[in-house]
Amino acid sequence: MRTPPSPRTRVRRLPDRGAYDRATVDAILDEAFVCHVGFVHDGQPYVIPTLHARLGDTLYLHGSPASRMLRTLAEGVPVCVTVTLLDGLVLARSVYHTSANYRSVVVLGVARLVDDEDEKRRALEALAEHLVPGRWADARQPNAKELKGTGVLALPLDEASAKMRTGPPGDDEEDLALDVWAGVIPLRAAAGTPVAEPRLRVGLEPPGYVTDFERVRAERR
Amino acid sequence: MRTPPSPRTRVRRLPDRGAYDRATVDAILDEAFVCHVGFVHDGQPYVIPTLHARLGDTLYLHGSPASRMLRTLAEGVPVCVTVTLLDGLVLARSVYHTSANYRSVVVLGVARLVDDEDEKRRALEALAEHLVPGRWADARQPNAKELKGTGVLALPLDEASAKMRTGPPGDDEEDLALDVWAGVIPLRAAAGTPVAEPRLRVGLEPPGYVTDFERVRAERR
Numbered sequence: 205m206r207t208p209p210s211p212r213t214r215v216r217r218l219p220d221r222g223a224y225d226r227a228t229v230d231a232i233l234d235e236a237f238v239c240h241v242g243f244v245h246d247g248q249p250y251v252i253p254t255l256h257a258r259l260g261d262t263l264y265l266h267g268s269p270a271s272r273m274l275r276t277l278a279e280g281v282p283v284c285v286t287v288t289l290l291d292g293l294v295l296a297r298s299v300y301h302t303s304a305n306y307r308s309v310v311v312l313g314v315a316r317l318v319d320d321e322d323e324k325r326r327a328l329e330a331l332a333e334h335l336v337p338g339r340w341a342d343a344r345q346p347n348a349k350e351l352k353g354t355g356v357l358a359l360p361l362d363e364a365s366a367k368m369r370t371g372p373p374g375d376d377e378e379d380l381a382l383d384v385w386a387g388v389i390p391l392r393a394a395a396g397t398p399v400a401e402p403r404l405r406v407g408l409e410p411p412g413y414v415t416d417f418e419r420v421r422a423e424r425r
Numbered sequence: 426m427r428t429p430p431s432p433r434t435r436v437r438r439l440p441d442r443g444a445y446d447r448a449t450v451d452a453i454l455d456e457a458f459v460c461h462v463g464f465v466h467d468g469q470p471y472v473i474p475t476l477h478a479r480l481g482d483t484l485y486l487h488g489s490p491a492s493r494m495l496r497t498l499a500e501g502v503p504v505c506v507t508v509t510l511l512d513g514l515v516l517a518r519s520v521y522h523t524s525a526n527y528r529s530v531v532v533l534g535v536a537r538l539v540d541d542e543d544e545k546r547r548a549l550e551a552l553a554e555h556l557v558p559g560r561w562a563d564a565r566q567p568n569a570k571e572l573k574g575t576g577v578l579a580l581p582l583d584e585a586s587a588k589m590r591t592g593p594p595g596d597d598e599e600d601l602a603l604d605v606w607a608g609v610i611p612l613r614a615a616a617g618t619p620v621a622e623p624r625l626r627v628g629l630e631p632p633g634y635v636t637d638f639e640r641v642r643a644e645r646r
Contacts, residue, residue, distance in 0.1 A: 212469065217492045237525070237612075238511055240461040242472035248433065249470050251463035251507035253529050271438045286472035290459055290614070295635070296622075299553050299564045300571040304458070308474050332520050336610070343520045343605050350521040372622040380624055384564050385631045389557065389638050390617035391458075393511070401517075401593040401607040410606045414516070417610050 213312060213365040223366040231422035232309045232366055233258045233287055237335065237393070241265065242284040243276050256285070257327070257334035262358050263311060264318075264327040269355035277357050278317040285311040285359060290391050291421075296373035297384040305388060307368040311359060318356040327356045338413030393419050434533060434586040444587040452643035453530045453587055454479045454508055458556065458614070462486065463505040464497050477506065478548070478555035483579050484532060485539075485548040490576035498578050499538040506532040506580060511612050512642075517594035518605040526609060528589040532580060539577040548577045559634030614640050 208214035208224050215222025223229070233239075239256040242249055252273050257264050263285060267274045277283055292305035318324050325346070332340045346354070373386050395417045398410050429435040429445050436443025444450070454460075460477040463470055473494050478485050484506060488495045498504055513526035539545050546567070553561045567575070594607050616638045619631045 212467075217489055237514070238509060238527075240463075240472050240474075240507060240509070242461075242463040242470040242505075244465055244470050246433075248503045248533060249463040249465050249505045251461050251472050251505045251531070253461075253507060253509040253527065255525060268438055282469045284463075284470045284472045286461060286474060288459060288461070288474040292620075293458070293556055293638075295557060295560060295564070297565055298567070298571070299549060299561060300567050300575070302553055302556065302560070302564075304476060304556075306459075306474065310472070312469060328520060332523055335514055335523065335525075336516060339516060339523070340520065343516070343523075344518055344600060344603055346519070346521050350519070354521070372620070375622070379565060381626075382565055383626075383629065385629055385635060386622040386625060387631065387635075388620045388622075389635060390620065391614050392617065393612050394615035396611035396613065399513075399593070399609045399611065401596070401609075403601055404607055405602075405604075408604070408606055410608065414606060414608075414610060417514075 208365055210363050213310065213363050215365060215367050221367050221369055223368065226361070228366045229309050229361065229364045230258060232289060232307045233263065235419060235422045236287040236289055239285050239287045241273060242286065243273065243281055245272065245276050255331060255335060257330035259326065259330045261361050263361055264330055265357045265359070266328065266331055267355055274355040274357065277315045280314050283313060283315050283359065292391050293389040294373045295386055295389070297375045297379040297382045297386045301373055301375055303369060303373065305369050307366065309364055309366050311361060312363040313359050315357040315359045318358050321351060324351055324356050328354065336413060336417060338411065342411060392421065429586055431584050434531065434584050436586060436588050442588050442590055444589065447582070449587045450530050450582065450585045451479060453510060453528045454484065456640060456643045457508040457510055460506050460508045462494060463507065464494065464502055466493065466497050476552060476556060478551035480547065480551045482582050484582055485551055486578045486580070487549065487552055488576055495576040495578065498536045501535050504534060504536050504580065513612050514610040515594045516607055516610070518596045518600040518603045518607045522594055522596055524590060524594065526590050528587065530585055530587050532582060533584040534580050536578040536580045539579050542572060545572055545577050549575065557634060557638060559632065563632060613642065
């Protein structure tokens with residue numbers, strides 16, 4: 205889709221790299237483990253990494269109700285949530301055209317503190333399942349005290365845009381004959397062998413969703 | 426080091442996770458490929474992913490002089506640059522203690538547009554070498570026109586703090602007997618097999634710094 209949801213989410217630089225369809229936006233949000241939340245406090249912008257999860261048209265964040273991020277966002281201030289997947293290092297024959305292959309999403313809006321207990325529980329389920337699918341049903345789910353002690357923020361995906369770069373480097377024609385290797389070093393988030401918690405009961409094996417854990421790259425849906 | 430460089434860089438939530446010594450900050454900045462730059466434009470915070478490089482006490486960013494990020498930051502507005510390395514998914518027996526192992530750095534300050542051509546060249550060298558060490562000497566270096574066409578910003582590392590979480594999940598004592606696996610799924614940025622640019626001259630093999638490319642995890646120095 206080539207139509208941005210608002211003028212301020214329009215990709216200005218290299219507009220060919222922009223995308224505004226929700227399928228593209230959702231796939232990037234769903235693949236990334238971490239987002240970066242931007243907000244202003246006392247005139248100073250802050251960018252804080254945190255976990256997120258998408259449920260339909262809503263992006264959920266959570267944290268301690270005492271944290272600066274939660275307290276500030278709960279006031280209904282403008283927020284920007286950015287998610288970036290780094291797919292490769294792009295080496296052109298010229299340093300000038302050095303680049304990176306990436307897929308990113310920027311969401312602008314105002315977050316709402318979730319009061320409803322059912323919505324809060326669904327958001328926490330989404331956050332757990334977003335990180336490691338299968339975990340919610342297996343682990344001990346939050347009790348009333350833990351639900352109360354967790355702040356959840358909801359940000360609508362009304363104003364979101366994606367930007368991406370794919371493919372080989374874009375060298376100038378006159379550099380093609382140079383005796384310099386050019387191409388892409390692909391990157392991905394690789395999971396290693398699970399490390400059991402030291403006090404784990406002997407004989408308690410990791411479940412399949414842990415041993416087989418892999419973040420599959422979402423293709424543009 | 427336990428002393429933050431300013432009150433606003435002090436880690437408030439879970440202060441044990443904070444670190445303020447430059448060796449820790451530098452190691453995280455140097456290992457991460459990408460940073461997230463936060464700034465305010467028309468009252469709206471924006472968070473933009475971009476490449477960065479550290480040179481001594483300065484963090485360098487670059488981009489098109491026409492980009493909103495560069496134009497806004499060149500005005501001398503407050504900026505926040507955040508770098509995050511995700512080291513693992515932390516699965517506690519209770520969903521409530523689900524977490525992530527990470528190392529992050531937050532740099533606050535005001536960036537300066539680099540005018541001096543020598544400094545600009547050194548910054549571009551640092552940016553290329555930060556991404557793939559060995560690249561600057563091998564590739565075609567920027568000419569005068571390209572230098573002019575690249576905007577470089579310098580942000581002093583005077584006001585930087587690191588925050589990290591390491592180790593196993595922190596379950597409550599009463600949950601330790603639960604029949605739920607707990608532990609950490611380690612994550613790392615893994616490089617794949619280099620993909621040559623399609624028009625690469627036949628027989629031009631990738632150099633060792635490409636075939637052996639690996640981002641080594643910096644231990645706390």
